[in-house]
Amino acid sequence: MGTMRLVVDGGGRSFPTEVSVDQLPALLSGRENRLWLDISDPGPAEVELLRQQFGFHELTLEEMIKPHERPRCDAHNGYYFVVVYAAESSEEEFRPRELNLFWGANYLVTIHRRPAAVLALLEEARRRWEQHEGRETYGVACLAYTLLEGLVDGYFAVEDRLRERIERIEESVFKGVEGAAADIFRLRKELLQVPRLLAPTSHVLEEVLRREGAIPAGLRPYFADVQDHALHVLAEMDTYRDLLSAALDVQVFYAFNRLGIVMRRLTAITVIIMVPNLVASIYGMNFDYLFPPSVWKYGFVVVVGFLLCMVAWGFIHSRLMRWL
Numbered sequence: 615m616g617t618m619r620l621v622v623d624g625g626g627r628s629f630p631t632e633v634s635v636d637q638l639p640a641l642l643s644g645r646e647n648r649l650w651l652d653i654s655d656p657g658p659a660e661v662e663l664l665r666q667q668f669g670f671h672e673l674t675l676e677e678m679i680k681p682h683e684r685p686r687c688d689a690h691n692g693y694y695f696v697v698v699y700a701a702e703s704s705e706e707e708f709r710p711r712e713l714n715l716f717w718g719a720n721y722l723v724t725i726h727r728r729p730a731a732v733l734a735l736l737e738e739a740r741r742r743w744e745q746h747e748g749r750e751t752y753g754v755a756c757l758a759y760t761l762l763e764g765l766v767d768g769y770f771a772v773e774d775r776l777r778e779r780i781e782r783i784e785e786s787v788f789k790g791v792e793g794a795a796a797d798i799f800r801l802r803k804e805l806l807q808v809p810r811l812l813a814p815t816s817h818v819l820e821e822v823l824r825r826e827g828a829i830p831a832g833l834r835p836y837f838a839d840v841q842d843h844a845l846h847v848l849a850e851m852d853t854y855r856d857l858l859s860a861a862l863d864v865q866v867f868y869a870f871n872r873l874g875i876v877m878r879r880l881t882a883i884t885v886i887i888m889v890p891n892l893v894a895s896i897y898g899m900n901f902d903y904l905f906p907p908s909v910w911k912y913g914f915v916v917v918v919g920f921l922l923c924m925v926a927w928g929f930i931h932s933r934l935m936r937w938l
Contacts, residue, residue, distance in 0.1 A: 616660045621650040621740070623749065630744055638667055642721065648754050649721040652736060654728040664723065668693075670716060678714050678725055685814035687821045693718040694828070696818055699811040701768040702731030708772055708804045710811050713765070715758070722754050724761070731768065738764045752830045759833055762819065763840050769812055769847045776805065780857055787865045790872070798862050805858065808851050816844040882932035889924035893917060 620638060623630040624647050633641070641647045653660050656679065664670050664678075674688070674695040688695045696715040701708065711731045716723035726732040742760035743749060749756050779801055786794040819841040822828050829837055906913040932938045 616653055616655040616657045618654075618660065618663075619652045621652075623648040623650075624753075630740070630749075635663075638663075642667060645720055647720060648757070650740075650754075650757055651721065651723045653723065653725045656725055664716070668716065668718070668721070668723070670695075674716070681712060681727070685811055685818060687818040689821075689825065694822070698762070698765055698815050698818060700729075700731045700735045700765055701772045701808075702729060708776075708807060710807065715761070717754065717758055720754055722757050722761075735761070735764050735768060748832060752833050755829050755833050759836050759840070762815075762837070763843075766812075766815070766840050766843045766847070769808065769844070772808065773847055773850050776801070776808075776851075776854055780854055780861070783858075784861050787861050787868065790868060795862065795865050795869075798858055798865065802855065802858050805851055805855050809848055812844055812851075813848055816841055816848065819844065878935075878937040882928070882935075882937035885932060885937075886925055886928035889928070890921040893921060893924075 618635045619632060620635045620641075621630050621632050622637075622641050630650075635651075638649070638651065641649055653664075656664075661675055661679065665672075665675060670693070671690055674690065677695075677697075685697050685699060687697075694715070694717040696717060698713050698715070699710040700713055702711050709729075709731075711729040712726065713732050713735070714725040716725075724736060726736075739757070739761040742764065743757045746756050746760060752759075779797075783794060783797050783801065786797065819837055823834060823837055823841070906916050910916075929938070
């Protein structure tokens with residue numbers, strides 16, 4: 615069972631007012647009224663209301679119920695059906711939240727499944743709409759503008775968080791922290807999501823701007839500015855992907871560099887113990903005649919001294935070669 619809120623402006627009202635949904639048929643017939651119907655978690659009753667009161671196409675009603683539709687703008691007889699995604703981002707994850715719009719001459723219907731990001735977006739859009747100087751002049755288009763403006767502004771917050779995460783990853787890479795490569799790949803996957811959702815939103819704005827009469831002339835610069843902001847975020851996402859690619863290259867270089875250091879140290883250890891191991895193995899063969907003879911009273915001292923000299927030479931040689 616969904617919930618509905620109906621806000622009406624115009625018709626002699628000086629300020630947008632929330633009224634009962636039961637008044638929708640009467641208010642919808644008055645062209646001077648500007649209506650905003652917000653539906654959370656639509657069920658069969660809400661779908662039937664949209665079918666009866668607004669006459670929306672069956673395909674759009676079917677697509678409205680399905681989650682994860684791609685962002686787009688479809689023009690129908692007297693209204694637009696728009697699918698966009700609000701940005702919800704935590705410190706470690708980006709989560710897109712779907713929002714469907716039915717945009718007509720004197721109404722805007724918003725449909726969602728009550729995620730926190732969308733609820734915050736709708737509250738901010740209402741606040742901006744109520745304070746916008748062109749609310750009475752531009753009608754519902756002004757409400758659509760404040761909604762899309764707030765949606766794109768939400769991606770700036772995502773951009774800031776992504777930049778902070780990239781800076782932390784770069785710091786981890788330079789410090790040689792384990793797991794930095796996994797963080798890079800995880801963030802690159804999220805970066806691919808943002809353009810996939812925001813780029814079609816920019817195309818939605820372009821489509822609305824392209825159609826004559828869809829937007830009042832006075833609002834067209836505002837919609838163009840929102841589109842420019844969307845393109846700016848997309849350009850920044852490209853920059854961040856390049857930064858992550860560079861960070862991954864540095865991570866790989868550091869990994870090979872650390873491997874080289876380990877190999878040099880192993881080589882140094884091998885050089886140091888190679889001669890003592892050779893001499894010890896020869897004396898372990900139990901030959902009758904050795905040099906110096908094993909029965910010689912100074913033999914042990916001479917061999918140990920020789921081995922110590924070889925260990926010292928191996929250590930000095932490794933230090934000179936910067937293997938240790």
